[in-house]
Amino acid sequence: MSTSDVLLSCEGVTRRFGGLVALDQLDLEVKRGDILGFLGPNGSGKTTFFNVLTGIYDFSDGQAHFAGENISKHSAQAVYRAGIARTFQRSRMCLSLSLFDNIMVGNHKHLNLGLGFNLFRRGAFARDYEQRYEQARELVRVFSPNLADRMSEAVGGFPMLDRRRIEICRALISQPKLLLLDEPSAGMTHEETHQLMGDILSVREHTPELSIIIIEHEMSVMERITDHCAVLNFGKKICEGTYQDVVNNPQVREAYLGIE
Numbered sequence: 001m002s003t004s005d006v007l008l009s010c011e012g013v014t015r016r017f018g019g020l021v022a023l024d025q026l027d028l029e030v031k032r033g034d035i036l037g038f039l040g041p042n043g044s045g046k047t048t049f050f051n052v053l054t055g056i057y058d059f060s061d062g063q064a065h066f067a068g069e070n071i072s073k074h075s076a077q078a079v080y081r082a083g084i085a086r087t088f089q090r091s092r093m094c095l096s097l098s099l100f101d102n103i104m105v106g107n108h109k110h111l112n113l114g115l116g117f118n119l120f121r122r123g124a125f126a127r128d129y130e131q132r133y134e135q136a137r138e139l140v141r142v143f144s145p146n147l148a149d150r151m152s153e154a155v156g157g158f159p160m161l162d163r164r165r166i167e168i169c170r171a172l173i174s175q176p177k178l179l180l181l182d183e184p185s186a187g188m189t190h191e192e193t194h195q196l197m198g199d200i201l202s203v204r205e206h207t208p209e210l211s212i213i214i215i216e217h218e219m220s221v222m223e224r225i226t227d228h229c230a231v232l233n234f235g236k237k238i239c240e241g242t243y244q245d246v247v248n249n250p251q252v253r254e255a256y257l258g259i260e
Contacts, residue, residue, distance in 0.1 A: 005031040007211050008178060012062035015045075015052050015235075022048045024235035025062065030178070035204065035212045037226035039246065041255065045235040046215045047089060050180050054086055055079045067177060085171035086180035089215075091187075093163055095156035099147070102155050103136045106170035139169050142206055143199045161192040165199060172203065181214040185221065193218060197225050219247065231255075 008030040015023040023045045030036050038046050051057045053064060055076035063072040071079055085106065094102055133151065141148040143165040150158075155166055164184055171179055181200075185193035201224075204210065216222055222229055223243045230240040233255040239246050246252055 007032045007034075008064065008066050010053075010062065010064045013049065013052060013059060013064060014061035015048055015057055016060040022235050023052060023060075026232075026235075026237055028230060028237070028240075030211050030213060032177075032211055033204075033208050034228070035214065035226050037222040037229035037243070038213055038215045038232070039217075039222065039229055039252075040232035044232040046232055047182055048235075049232075050086060050182055050213075050215070053079070054084060054180070080174070083175075083177035084180065085174055085176035085178070087164075087167045087171050087182055087184055089182045089186055091160075091163055091167065093155050093167065096154055098152050099140070099155055099158075099166055100133060100136055100151040102166055103139070103170045103173050104132065107132065107136075107173040136169070136173060139172060140165070142202050143169065160187050161196060164188065164196055168200070168203075172207075176210070178211045178213070181212060183215050183217070185216065185218065190218075193221060197221055201225055 006029050008028070010026055010028040013023060013026040013028070014021065026045075026049065028036075038049070040046050048057065052059055053071075055071075055074050055078065059072050063070060065071070066079075066082055066084065069082060071082055071084075074082065094105070137148050137151055140151070144162065147162055147165065155163060158166070168179075168181070168184065184200075185196055188196065200212070200214075204212070214222075214226070226243055228240065228242050229246045231238050231246055231249070231252050233251070238251045238255060239249045241249075
């Protein structure tokens with residue numbers, strides 16, 4: 001892999017909580033346009049890695065370079081501005097707000113939040129609003145044409161599948177270079193999961209330069225959408241390769257699949 005192809009490079013990334021090493025000397029590379037599947041048992045350090053990378057937790061050791069920039073000391077806001085967006089395992093929607101308003105929460109780096117602009121430049125504000133509304137609507141349409149006609153409805157009335165779609169749109173609206181998906185199918189049926197993974201593949205067709213790291217426990221999901229996978233156990237990377245390489249690895253079969 002050439003240096004120009006690498007979007008994210010992690011070297012020795014470690015996170016300690018007192019005497020507990022939750023993430024242990026993780027080395028990882030993600031190239032532009034790649035979908036990396038992140039596998040491992042519960043408590044293996046997958047979400048901890050997302051939290052460290054996005055500035056929620058500090059690095060205890062190691063470093064990460066993103067698009068050629070060292071982001072190891074960045075705040076969560078600076079990581080977001082650099083081009084990394086994420087979803088969370090548990091839904092974090094503002095249920096009383098509209099679909100459009102929920103998506104715009106993820107786009108604040110592109111919004112003019114100045115008091116003068118919003119109070120006194122009403123024409124410019126209206127034009128900006130229309131542009132943002134159409135941008136959000138076109139993004140939602142990639143996931144569901146029917147959902148794109150319900151932009152003003154409160155998301156509390158939507159089923160879980162649509163809420164997950166909206167959460168991913170909220171992450172994508174800022175036009176990130178890297179999207180982190182933390183168990184996006186949590187709480188959904190097998191059929192809903194299948195539909196959502198199809199949506200993610202549609203996003204990839206529309207934005208082929210977007211890189212994605214996805215945490216999932218359903219193995220068929222990883223087989224369907226990933227270019228390669230990495231497996232953690234007790235905070236350590238124990239295997240990396242194609243999906244078939246990973247599921248056939250003896251360490252993975254013992255640690256994750258429960259097969260000796």
